Structures are given as C-alpha cells and as structure tokens.
Amino acid sequence: MFRKMKEKVKSKLRRGCIFVLKNYFRNVMGGYKIYKSLLGKYGNDTTIIAHGWPGMGDIFLLHEYLNYYLEKNNIQKYVIVIPGSAAFRTVELFGIENIEQISIEENSMLVKFKIFMSNGAKNLHILHHDPPASHVGIGGKIQGIHHTTTRDMLLGVCMGLKDTTLPPSSDAHFENDPEYIKKLFKSNRLVPGKTVILSPYSNSCAAAIPMQSWVGIAETLKELGFSVCTNGVGPNEPAIEGTKVVSVPLKYSKAFLEYSGYFISMRSGLCDVIGQSKCKKYIIYHGGNICGCNLESDYFNLIKIGLSSDAKEFSPYNSTVRIIVDEILADIAQYAPYSEKKREIIEKTERINFGQDVSPAFTENNIAIAFSCSNEYIPYLIVAVQSIIDNARPGNNYDIVILEEDVTKENRELLKKTYSCANVSIRFINVAGYLSNYDLFTWGWYRPIMYGRFLVIDLMKQYEKVLYLDCDLVALHDVADLYNIRLDASECMAAARDVGMINTYCTPGCKEKAYFDQEIRIKNPLNYVNSGVLLFAIQTLRKEYTVDQIFRHFSSRKWMWQDQDALMTLFEGKIKYLDQSWNVMIQSMEGYPDLIGTYAPVSVRNAYIRAREEPKIIHYIENKQLKFNPVCDLYHYFWKYAKKTPYYELILLRAFRQNL
Numbered sequence: 240m241f242r243k244m245k246e247k248v249k250s251k252l253r254r255g256c257i258f259v260l261k262n263y264f265r266n267v268m269g270g271y272k273i274y275k276s277l278l279g280k281y282g283n284d285t286t287i288i289a290h291g292w293p294g295m296g297d298i299f300l301l302h303e304y305l306n307y308y309l310e311k312n313n314i315q316k317y318v319i320v321i322p323g324s325a326a327f328r329t330v331e332l333f334g335i336e337n338i339e340q341i342s343i344e345e346n347s348m349l350v351k352f353k354i355f356m357s358n359g360a361k362n363l364h365i366l367h368h369d370p371p372a373s374h375v376g377i378g379g380k381i382q383g384i385h386h387t388t389t390r391d392m393l394l395g396v397c398m399g400l401k402d403t404t405l406p407p408s409s410d411a412h413f414e415n416d417p418e419y420i421k422k423l424f425k426s427n428r429l430v431p432g433k434t435v436i437l438s439p440y441s442n443s444c445a446a447a448i449p450m451q452s453w454v455g456i457a458e459t460l461k462e463l464g465f466s467v468c469t470n471g472v473g474p475n476e477p478a479i480e481g482t483k484v485v486s487v488p489l490k491y492s493k494a495f496l497e498y499s500g501y502f503i504s505m506r507s508g509l510c511d512v513i514g515q516s517k518c519k520k521y522i523i524y525h526g527g528n529i530c531g532c533n534l535e536s537d538y539f540n541l542i543k544i545g546l547s548s549d550a551k552e553f554s555p556y557n558s559t560v561r562i563i564v565d566e567i568l569a570d571i572a573q574y575a576p577y578s579e580k581k582r583e584i585i586e587k588t589e590r591i592n593f594g595q596d597v598s599p600a601f602t603e604n605n606i607a608i609a610f611s612c613s614n615e616y617i618p619y620l621i622v623a624v625q626s627i628i629d630n631a632r633p634g635n636n637y638d639i640v641i642l643e644e645d646v647t648k649e650n651r652e653l654l655k656k657t658y659s660c661a662n663v664s665i666r667f668i669n670v671a672g673y674l675s676n677y678d679l680f681t682w683g684w685y686r687p688i689m690y691g692r693f694l695v696i697d698l699m700k701q702y703e704k705v706l707y708l709d710c711d712l713v714a715l716h717d718v719a720d721l722y723n724i725r726l727d728a729s730e731c732m733a734a735a736r737d738v739g740m741i742n743t744y745c746t747p748g749c750k751e752k753a754y755f756d757q758e759i760r761i762k763n764p765l766n767y768v769n770s771g772v773l774l775f776a777i778q779t780l781r782k783e784y785t786v787d788q789i790f791r792h793f794s795s796r797k798w799m800w801q802d803q804d805a806l807m808t809l810f811e812g813k814i815k816y817l818d819q820s821w822n823v824m825i826q827s828m829e830g831y832p833d834l835i836g837t838y839a840p841v842s843v844r845n846a847y848i849r850a851r852e853e854p855k856i857i858h859y860i861e862n863k864q865l866k867f868n869p870v871c872d873l874y875h876y877f878w879k880y881a882k883k884t885p886y887y888e889l890i891l892l893r894a895f896r897q898n899l
Contacts, residue, residue, distance in 0.1 A: 247272035270352025273345055274363060279338060280367035281318050284360075289320040291350050291367035293343060294442070295329045295508025299411065300544065301366055301393055302333045306408035308366070308398045328489040328734055329512065332411035368396045388537065390544035407545070407863040411512070413493040420491065420498050427485050430466045431498055435571065437479055438470040448505070448523060454480045456503065459568055459584070463575040465501070470509070487819035492516075497819075501571060506552075519574075524554040560643050562614060573874045597699050600664035600675075604655035604720045607705045611642040611691035616710045617650045618886035618893075624665075626656055626713040626880040635719045636662045640699065644671035653885060662707035670694055690793055690802050695775060697786045702777050709771035709858065713876050716855035721821055726776045731783065733815040735822035737803065737858070738839060738847045741765055747839035755872055761807050765840060768814060770803045771858050772822040819850035824858045825872045 242740050277287050291297055298321065309317070318337040319330055341349070353365050387395075394403040424431060439453045457467045457479050468485040469478040478484045487495045489512065496502050496516040503521045504510055510522050525538040536554035541547040551570070553563040565584075570582040570673040599605045608627070612620045623884060624639065642656075646667060670691045692707045699705050706722045708714075724733060743751050744764045753762045793805040839847075857876050881890050 244462045245797070247884055252586055259500055265352045266348045267355045267514075268352075269345070269348035270350070270355075271742075273349050274352060274360065275340065277318060277320065277339060278362075281710065282316070284316055285337075285362065286312075286317040286719050287320055287363045288314075289346065289349050289353075289363065290322065291320070291346065293323040293326050293346070295325050296511035296539070297367065297393060297479070298329045298387065299332075299508065299511045300546065300748050301397070302335075303406065303407035303409060304394055304398065304400070305439045307400055307405060311399065312364075320346075320349065325489075325508070326853055329508075332490065332512075333409060334371060334412055334547075338661055366397050366833050368392055372587065375512050388544050389539055390523050391536065412490075414490045415494040416491065417494075423485070423487070423495070426804060427468060427483065428466065429468060429485070430501045433464065434466045434468065434499035435460050435501040435503060436468055436470050436485075436496065437482065437510060438502065438507065439479065440471060440476045441505040441507035448564070450479070451899070452564055454559065456564060456568065457481050459467075459580070460571065462580045463572055463578065463584075465571070465575065470504075484745070494597050501572075503567060506535070509542060510550070511546050514541050514550060516892075520547065520550040521570070522550050522552045523554065523563060558564060562647050566645070566663070597640055597666065597668065598701050600638040600663075600666075604635050604639050604719075605702075606635055606722045607638045607640070607699065608703050608718065608722075609640045609692065609699070609705050609707045610693050611707075611712060612646065612710050613643065613688050614647055614650060616678040617646060617654070618809055618884070618890050620710040621654060621657070621884045622877065622881045623708060623712055623714070623891070624654070625716055625884050626715070628658060628663060629880065630714055630717050631662070632717050632719065635717070637664070637719075639663065639665045640695075641665070641667045642670045642688070642694060642698070643667055644669065644688045644691075645825045657885060668698060670698075690769070690790070690805075692773065692802075693789050693793075694786060694788070696777060696780050696784070699777060700781060705775045707773040707775060708856075711860065712771060712856055712858040714856050715876060718856075721774060721817070721855070724774060724815075724817070726774070726779070726815055728779065729813060730815045731776055731780050731810050731813040733774040734770065735772060735817040735818050735819050736765075736843065736846075737767050737769035738843060740767050740769075740803075740826060741843055742786075742837075745840070747838070759804050761811050763811075765843070766811070766814075766816070767807055767862070768803070768816070769822055769824060769858070771824075771860065772816075772817070772856060774815075783813075785880050795885065819846045820853060820855045822856055822858050823847075823854040824860050 245493050263692070268854050274287065278285065290301070292298075297320075315783070316340055319326055319335055320339045320341060321330055322341055322343050322345070324340065327338060330338050349363075349364055353360060356363075382591065390405045394400045394405070421431075423429075424434070437453060437457060439448070439450065458481060460467050463480070467479075467482045469476075469482045470486075471484045472486055476484070492509070492513050493516045496513055496518045499518060501519045501521075502513070502516070506522050506524045510520075514520075522541060524539070533556070536552065537543065541550045551567075553566065568584050572581045575581050599607065609624070610620055620641070625803060627637065627639075639658075647881060651667050671687070683827075695702075695705045695707065704722060704726070706718060708718075726733060740751070743749055744755055744767070746752075752764075755761065755767075760889075761767070789809065792809050793802065852875075854876075856874055859877065881887055
C-alpha cells in the first residue's frame with residue numbers, strides 16, 4: 240500500500256516538473272521570437288530597451304532620465320518596447336521615434352527570455368526591477384531599504400546610476416490646444432478655474448477612500464460652487480455619482496488640469512505624469528501599504544522623487560480618512576465664494592496655525608508644557624495629560640500646548656472639555672505646513688511631526704522655558720519640579736541620558752558604534768540623550784539659533800536615530816543632564832534588563848536602577864501604539880491613568896489587536 244502511494248506521488252511530481260519546464264520554455268521561446276522579430280525590423284545593431292512593467296508612473300520617471308542611461312551604456316540606436324496602450328502614450332510624450340507596443344503576456348515572455356539568456360542577448364535591456372531581470376539580481380527586490388524611493392530604485396538599480404539625485408535629462412512634451420480645451424469644457428458644462436477633477440481609480444495603490452466618500456466630496460464641492468467631473472477610462476472606471484466622466488488624451492492632460500484648477504486623486508501613474516501641472520493637486524495614498532521596506536507614501540512620494548514641488552500628499556493612518564477629506568475640502572473651500580457651507584467646512588479644521596504667537600496662559604506659576612502629536616496618538620497623549628493633572632500640586636498652573644498635524648476637531652474638543660479648568664489650559668497648533676517645507680527623514684512608524692518639538696523656539700518665544708514631553712509616557716510626580724530646574728546661561732536645554740543607546744554603543748561589534756564614531760562623530764557618545772523629555776531654555780536657544788537653521792540641519796541628512804542624532808550633533812556641550820528618574824525608559828515592552836543590557840558603564844547602570852526605584856516619569860519607548868502585553872515592565876503605572884480617560888476602551892482594543 241505504502242509503495243503504491245509512493246509511486247503515485249513520484250508520478251505526479253514528474254508530470255508537474257515536466258509541465259513547469261514546458262510552460263517556462265514556451266515563454267522563453269515566445270520571448271525569443273519577439274526578440275528576433277524586433278531585430279529583423281530595426282537591425283541587429285539596435286538595442287532593445289524593454290520596460291518590463293506597464294506602470295505609467297515608472298515609465299514616465301525612467302524616460303525623464305533615459306538620456307543618462309543611453310550615454311552611460313553608449314547606446315546610439317535603440318527601440319523602446321512597452322507593454323500596454325497607457326505606457327505607449329506615456330513614452331510618446333518624450334518624442335521618441337522607435338516605440339513598439341506589445342501585450343502584457345508578450346512582455347512577460349521577453350523578460351523570461353532575457354533571464355534565461357543570462358549574459359546572452361546583450362542588446363536586450365530590461366529596464367525595471369519588478370519582475371526581476373538578470374541584470375538586477377536579488378538586490379532589485381529590496382525595495383525601500385534604507386528609506387529609498389522609487390526614483391532611487393529605478394535610477395540606482397535599473398539604470399545603474401550612482402547619483403540618484405541628478406536632475407532630469409529630458410522633459411515630456413505636452414500639447415496645448417486652447418480651442419480644444421475650451422470646447423471640452425463647454426460641452427461638459429465645466430467652469431474654467433473652478434473645476435475639480437476627481438480621480439479615484441488606481442492600479443498602483445489600493446483605494447484608501449471608499450466610493451461613498453468620493454460621492455460626498457463631489458456633493459460638497461458642488462455646494463461650494465465648483466463644477467466636478469470624474470477622470471476614468473473604460474467600463475471599469477465609471478463616473479462618481481453626481482458627476483460625469485471626462486476622458487482627455489494624455490498629451491492634453493497638463494493643459495486640461497491647469498484650465499480646471501483642482502485635481503484630487505488616489506496615487507496613480509497619472510499623478511507622476513501631471514506632477515508639474517500648475518493646479519492645486521491633492522494626492523491620497525493608502526496609509527498602511529508597504530513597498531518593500533518603506534511606506535508606500537514615502538516610496539512613491541511625488542515631492543521626494545522630484546516629480547512635483549507643490550502637491551499636497553495625504554496618507555491615512557488607522558481611521559483618519561475623514562480627517563483627510565476634511566483637510567482637502569477645507570483647503571479648496573478657501574477659494575470658493577463666501578457661503579454658510581464654506582464657513583462650516585473651514586470651522587471643522589479650525590485651530591491656531593503656525594506663525595501665530597502663543598502667549599503664556601497664566602500670569603503666575605505658569606508651567607509651560609508642549610507635546611507633538613498626530614491623531615492616532617491622541618489616546619496616549621490623553622493618558623499623559625491625565626497623569627500630569629493627577630500629580631499636580633495646588634498653586635501651579637499648567638499651560639499645555641499641543642503641536643499637531645491632523646488632529647480632528649472632535650479630539651481637540653474632547654481633550655479641552657475633559658481637562659481644561661481653572662489651572663489647566665489646553666491649546667492646539669497645526670504645524671504640518673511648516674514641517675512640509677523640509678525633507679525630514681523618518682523610518683518605520685515615525686512621522687515628521689516628531690521634529691515638531693523644536694518649533695516651540697519660535698511659537699513660544701514669549702516664554703522663558705518650555706517643557707517638552709513625548710506622548711508615550713506617564714508622570715508620577717509633579718512636572719512643575721522639573722520645569723523649575725535652573726539652567727545656566729550656556730545651557731540650551733536639559734535632558735536625561737539615553738541608557739539604551741549608551742548600552743548599545745558599548746556593545747562589542749555593534750554597527751551603531753561605527754555610526755557614532757565615523758559618521759555623526761559626537762565627542763562623547765556616553766552623554767547621548769533621549770529626546771522624549773526636554774526642558775528648553777527658549778531665550779538662550781533664540782540667541783544662538785533660528786528655527787530655519789535648526790531644521791536645515793535636521794534635513795541635511797538621513798539620521799539613523801532621527802531627531803535624537805540631529806539634536807546631539809547640534810547641541811552637544813550645551814545640554815544639562817537630568818537625573819535619570821525624570822526619564823525612566825522602558826524599551827520594547829519586555830523589561831528593563833533588555834534596555835540596560837550588560838555593557839553600559841557602571842555609573843550609568845546604577846543611575847538607571849536607582850531611578851527605577853522612585854521614577855518621576857516613565858517613558859514607554861519604541862512602540863507603535865503601545866502594546867502593553869502581559870510581560871510589559873512597569874505597565875501598571877500606565878493603566879492606573881489610562882482607565883480614568885475617555886479612551887480607555889479604545890486603548891484596550893488596540894493593545895488586544897497588537898498582541899494577536
């Protein structure tokens with residue numbers, strides 16, 4: 240019985256292997272025939288450049304830099320082979336003479352033929368990293384590593400260009416036929432300069448906004464006095480309810496958009512093509528999508544890859560789709576005539592904006608505290624605020640200012656309603672616009688708002704000192720005592736040492752030591768501080784730096800440990816070191832031995848252990864939305880305050896989901 244089963248399995252495996260081999264060689268031979276056909280048409284001295292992927296955006300970007308590739312490889316005579324009609328129209332924009340359009344299936348055959356030939360067929364170049372061609376190798380599949388973008392991949396991996404920051408070597412040639420555009424507007428009853436084009440369809444990024452939300456956007460825009468149409472092609476891209484589809488040839492897309500005025504789109508290849516159009520552009524990503532090792536919203540970011548300088552790009556995190564819709568509508572509403580609808584929309588996102596001075600909320604015993612926060616972290620910020628208020632002493636006044644980028648009106652009002660009282664003031668300042676002026680490096684779940692803490696230097700210039708606190712901490716002692724610590728004239732701030740980083744630096748063979756010693760080169764890595772608890776000396780800082788100088792330094796490179804590295808390299812020697820009890824860090828929710836390790840100097844280890852015995856602030860570091868699993872060190876302090884807040888159930892639910 241067993242022998243019969245064994246023979247049956249072997250037989251099926253043999254048939255399966257034969258099928259795979261037959262299928263592969265059928266594709267290889269198919270690719271060979273296409274290859275020979277192209278050489279027969281254009282000559283054996285022709286280089287065949289096949290794109291390997293039908294995406295309009297990648298093809299557009301590659302052709303902006305194609306001349307560098309041709310020069311690098313000494314290519315004089317060539318034919319561009321592209322899969323699909325949309326790709327063909329994209330290449331046409333660059334005025335290339337020899338273009339051959341093939342099907343997606345034929346394109347796959349050509350790629351497989353090239354892979355099969357390995358070092359053969361040298362005049363066949365596959366200019367894309369996915370699917371992987373023989374010239375790319377395994378490295379071509381590591382998208383987004385070290386925070387690379389799609390431009391880095393296409394130029395560095397596919398084209399082999401060492402400098403991926405080069406300016407484009409050629410421009411797309413769009414056509415402008417004013418009569419045609421005017422006729423198109425008239426026939427579709429669109430208003431020049433007051434038309435919003437909605438583009439909800441994308442093959443590149445998953446839909447982040449449900450169709451019903453697009454319907455709501457269209458209805459609201461029409462109430463504001465705009466005409467609205469849908470950009471769609473074919474039966475699979477129907478008009479959004481209440482609008483009609485308007486299809487425009489790609490060569491006229493730039494002129495059409497500029498005549499319209501506004502463009503709201505899911506991130507797609509079309510966004511790359513029209514990135515330089517002079518209209519208001521709002522681009523939406525799917526917030527949770529990952530491209531290799533990078534977030535989709537970073538990997539395809541239009542501004543970072545050089546295809547736009549003014550697009551407003553949005554990426555939903557958790558349930559923030561409504562926030563994005565509100566922000567876009569509020570931005571467009573300011574260009575509409577006055578109406579009740581306009582007032583209602585703008586009020587929805589009302590808060591203090593960057594540039595407005597913030598004055599002390601109280602005339603006496605004003606304890607100024609700043610946080611920086613995105614909407615997803617509001618539940619944890621509220622826990623931090625609860626802990627501060629629970630440990631506040633009578634006679635002190637707590638002036639809390641929250642620097643934010645996307646906090647909803649509902650969350651702002653809830654925080655104010657719950658905690659504002661005679662000795663507690665809570666205000667919000669939107670700083671997203673200022674931060675967008677700089678290329679601030681982040682990785683993982685971190686976002687540029689983390690750099691917002693340094694904006695207090697300008698925003699709160701009427702203060703002597705400001706205490707900055709991260710959202711992921713709880714205070715067990717009155718923070719007024721920390722605020723009242725005296726800073727010398729030469730000290731720009733006070734902070735506690737980062738015990739975990741110091742231990743890492745002292746660990747033999749760790750890569751961080753080489754980074755500290757060879758790249759950021761701070762004088763004493765054993766004085767490296769954590770930026771989650773900072774006491775800023777505002778007037779001292781303003782005498783030595785401007786906010787622009789600080790942010791230019793922060794955006795000057797890709798710092799491994801982000802804002803902390805930037806802080807240390809700029810302010811080393813100007814920092815007062817706090818007692819470790821003011822920032823007892825708990826790392827990775829696995830207990831303090833993992834944080835302190837075995838290699839930190841004895842003095843650092845002892846200071847941390849003493850601080851744990853009587854902590855004043857506990858800081859739960861390095862966690863995207865606090866998990867608080869059963870082995871979390873000192874977790875009971877967090878839950879003591881969390882259960883008093885309006886978000887207790889939500890925090891519990893998130894912790895449960897994180898630990899599944």
